[in-house]
Amino acid sequence: MKKITFLLCLGIAGFSAMAQNTPQVFGRKIQSINPKTGIIRCVSSEYESFLQEKESKRATAQEFEQWLAPKAEAEKSKLLARKGIAGTNAVITIPVVIHVIHSGQSVGSGRNISDVRVNSQITVLNQDFRKMLDTPGYNTNPIGADVEIEFCLAKTDPNGNPTTGIDRVNLGNTTWNNSNVESTLKPQTIWDPTKYFNIWVCQFGGDLDGVLGYAQFPSSSGLQGLQGPYTPATDGVVIDWRAFGSSDYAAGQYFQDIDKGRTTTHETGHFLGLRHIWGDGGSQQFGIKDCSATDYCNDTPVAGWENYDCLDTYNSCPSSPGNDMTENYMDYTNDVCMNIFTLDQKARIMAVMQNSPRRNTLKTSTVCQPPLSNPSFELLQGIKLYPNPANDVLNIAVSDSSKTPDSYTIYNSLGQAIKQATTISEGNLKVDTSNYATGIYMIRFTKGNETKTLQFVKN
Numbered sequence: 001m002k003k004i005t006f007l008l009c010l011g012i013a014g015f016s017a018m019a020q021n022t023p024q025v026f027g028r029k030i031q032s033i034n035p036k037t038g039i040i041r042c043v044s045s046e047y048e049s050f051l052q053e054k055e056s057k058r059a060t061a062q063e064f065e066q067w068l069a070p071k072a073e074a075e076k077s078k079l080l081a082r083k084g085i086a087g088t089n090a091v092i093t094i095p096v097v098i099h100v101i102h103s104g105q106s107v108g109s110g111r112n113i114s115d116v117r118v119n120s121q122i123t124v125l126n127q128d129f130r131k132m133l134d135t136p137g138y139n140t141n142p143i144g145a146d147v148e149i150e151f152c153l154a155k156t157d158p159n160g161n162p163t164t165g166i167d168r169v170n171l172g173n174t175t176w177n178n179s180n181v182e183s184t185l186k187p188q189t190i191w192d193p194t195k196y197f198n199i200w201v202c203q204f205g206g207d208l209d210g211v212l213g214y215a216q217f218p219s220s221s222g223l224q225g226l227q228g229p230y231t232p233a234t235d236g237v238v239i240d241w242r243a244f245g246s247s248d249y250a251a252g253q254y255f256q257d258i259d260k261g262r263t264t265t266h267e268t269g270h271f272l273g274l275r276h277i278w279g280d281g282g283s284q285q286f287g288i289k290d291c292s293a294t295d296y297c298n299d300t301p302v303a304g305w306e307n308y309d310c311l312d313t314y315n316s317c318p319s320s321p322g323n324d325m326t327e328n329y330m331d332y333t334n335d336v337c338m339n340i341f342t343l344d345q346k347a348r349i350m351a352v353m354q355n356s357p358r359r360n361t362l363k364t365s366t367v368c369q370p371p372l373s374n375p376s377f378e379l380l381q382g383i384k385l386y387p388n389p390a391n392d393v394l395n396i397a398v399s400d401s402s403k404t405p406d407s408y409t410i411y412n413s414l415g416q417a418i419k420q421a422t423t424i425s426e427g428n429l430k431v432d433t434s435n436y437a438t439g440i441y442m443i444r445f446t447k448g449n450e451t452k453t454l455q456f457v458k459n
């Protein structure tokens with residue numbers, strides 16, 4: 001029946017039927033769709049090529065790999081050198097904020113997922129990245145790595161106040177397509193990406209309908225210059241709520257076979273620099289096998305395309321040793337299949353954590369500790385910035401004139417002071433932002449011996 005309809009469509013409106021069969025996201029053809037469920041596991045590589053087009057300073061994949069390769073080799077040597085030596089573990093803890101983007105549902109209902117479900121995802125990340133014994137993240141493969149990265153929900157928010165690390169935001173009754181995620185959802189809600197790993201949980205729609213998630217790859221630093229003005233305000237991963245958390249710990253609605261939290265493990269792998277194990281050259285969906293594409297990890301067997309299950313063993317590149325590693329978090333298999341990051345993948349992650357902008361600062365971020373003292377903002381209470389994001393002008397509003405700050409300083413995302421006002425008059429409560437580059441800024445107010453820092457975004 002389906003076939004007949006399809007043929008009719010082709011006859012009547014061949015072009016539109018073709019278009020429907022090659023769905024696009026970020027203006028690019030989606031590379032891989034699960035043939036059984038229609039689910040699109042990940043669009044991170046489509047997103048990366050979109051970012052490269054948009055941000056001319058962003059390194060190409062080749063430039064990034066040239067930059068990373070010697071650093072990953074060095075990390076590999078270090079890991080080999082301390083293999084078997086007990087007590088040398090240097091576990092990195094990454095502070096996380098989970099932005100739960102809802103449209104007015106009560107907590108625990110629909111996309112406004114419960115705290116328990118958020119916590120179940122943190123549990124899964126820690127099991128998977130630590131190869132934790134007696135959990136689904138454990139494996140007995142000799143090349144299976146304890147990546148030695150853990151994740152904690154932030155306890156201090158960007159204003160220095162206590163937080164649960166779960167940021168619930170009502171952004172209205174919409175589902176989220178790629179342009180709305182990039183232009184509204186992320187810039188309006190992001191927390192300082194040098195201190196927090198931002199994870200957004202929302203309901204996808206439009207060209208992201210059926211997509212489980214995507215990540216922003218790390219940037220390089222060096223010859224090609226600083227990360228452009230565009231990428232800081234979008235850094236992190238975005239996950240559809242029906243792929244977030246684990247049914248082992250939190251009941252609720254999940255996509256078919258996507259109920260163990262592995263979408264976030266996979267996307268976090270991208271966020272920390274990993275590529276798909278088949279190297280994104282081939283596509284089973286389009287019947288193209290490419291055994292020359294690489295994920296730059298020698299210990300993941302060469303694969304010519306993605307796999308969608310582990311019901312059988314697959315060997316897409318028989319001329320190279322080893323079956324496809326369908327159990328790798330960076331393949332496209334079902335959640336229950338997955339249980340391994342390899343030692344070479346770990347070396348890449350370590351190199352990124354040491355060297356990539358906004359990754360190398362996460363490892364020393366202290367926001368998983370509670371605020372030192374309960375800051376009293378009595379004098380500086382009620383300061384508001386609007387509009388935020390700002391275009392040409394940012395207004396500073398105070399609840400009454402006795403609350404007017406003495407001075408302020410504006411910092412860009414690199415922490416450089418770009419504007420100071422030492423006394424406040426009505427005139428400089430309006431900041432001319434017309435010449436500011438697109439991105440995130442912090443504004444630090446002082447009154448007496450109190451300070452308060454707020455964040456704004458320039459569009």
Ligand SMILES: [Zn+2]
Pocket residue numbers: 041042043044045266270276
């Ligand atoms: Zn992916």
